[in-house]
Amino acid sequence: MNEIHTHLTACAAEAARVTRAITAERLAGPTGCPDWTVRELANHLVLYTAHGLEHRALRTELPAETVGRDFTADTDWPERYADRLDRALAAWAKPEAWDGDIDLGGSEMPAPEVAGMLVAELALHGWDLARATDQDFAVPEETGAYLLDVVERYADVYREYEGFAAPVAVPAEATAFTRALAASGRTP
Template structure:
């Protein structure tokens, strides 16, 4: 199933949140216990910006991708938004959704990139005092992906144990809680 519209929606939101992240906020805490804001931004840019396009093109990640400090460039947020546009465009090709990427069905690779984009986009929004807003269809797809891949992510320490889902929680809050994050984290 191609969910390109939800990838595009979450990419627009990640770009908006990045644009609202000042250099003065990069040393603060995030909902990801192992990441300060700078580390989170660098992870987000590496894997959901550059990495998402490379996966669509079936090209390997550069050896130094995980260690680059994208935030050293004061224009990192603009460059990230431009890269997200290229990544979203790469996934617009229906042929990208066929076959395998890195020994996994292309749709599964897309789902894991989508999880990174949404959840770390949410993390960055929370870390910088911004709201995270995506369409209902995007939140619904996120929840489905968290349910499908949650155990695997926990096995590899990508997710913590699920947090209790608050009563009346929507799809976004439920997805966040099931990924091991406090949906109401405020620093």
């Protein structure tokens, strides 16, 4: 297995753990993401880090009915999310998933770069969801270092599309994961 798959797996396990601890009562609560409730953030996470992760590996489009779905309407949504993450990770475990480019709707990017951005999606929105529901989100130091590299490489693009806020200052001795959160505009 390659290094990026290892980081995807670590972040997916942590995101699944966080979602399993979210009660139905928490879904209407606020998050640190402007204008998103816990439910909206959870749906975004499920759509793009499970369904989207799998479809990117398979080079297929997300079905239209999946895009507008409220995954959290199902009482067992955390388990379904974990199962879908497992499917997505299995799709990325195939060597051919890493070959060539992936169409991003008008532009193409090498598969490993897309996978790196999906690591960021899992880690950053997983952390957002954890924070909104009074939980921690932890990744191995190597995953934090990888995430920091991805965030720094793509920060300007994400800011252009309002996916990141301005960077936040953190102490120099902060972990790589904390620095990645801060570089993405989150306040760790």
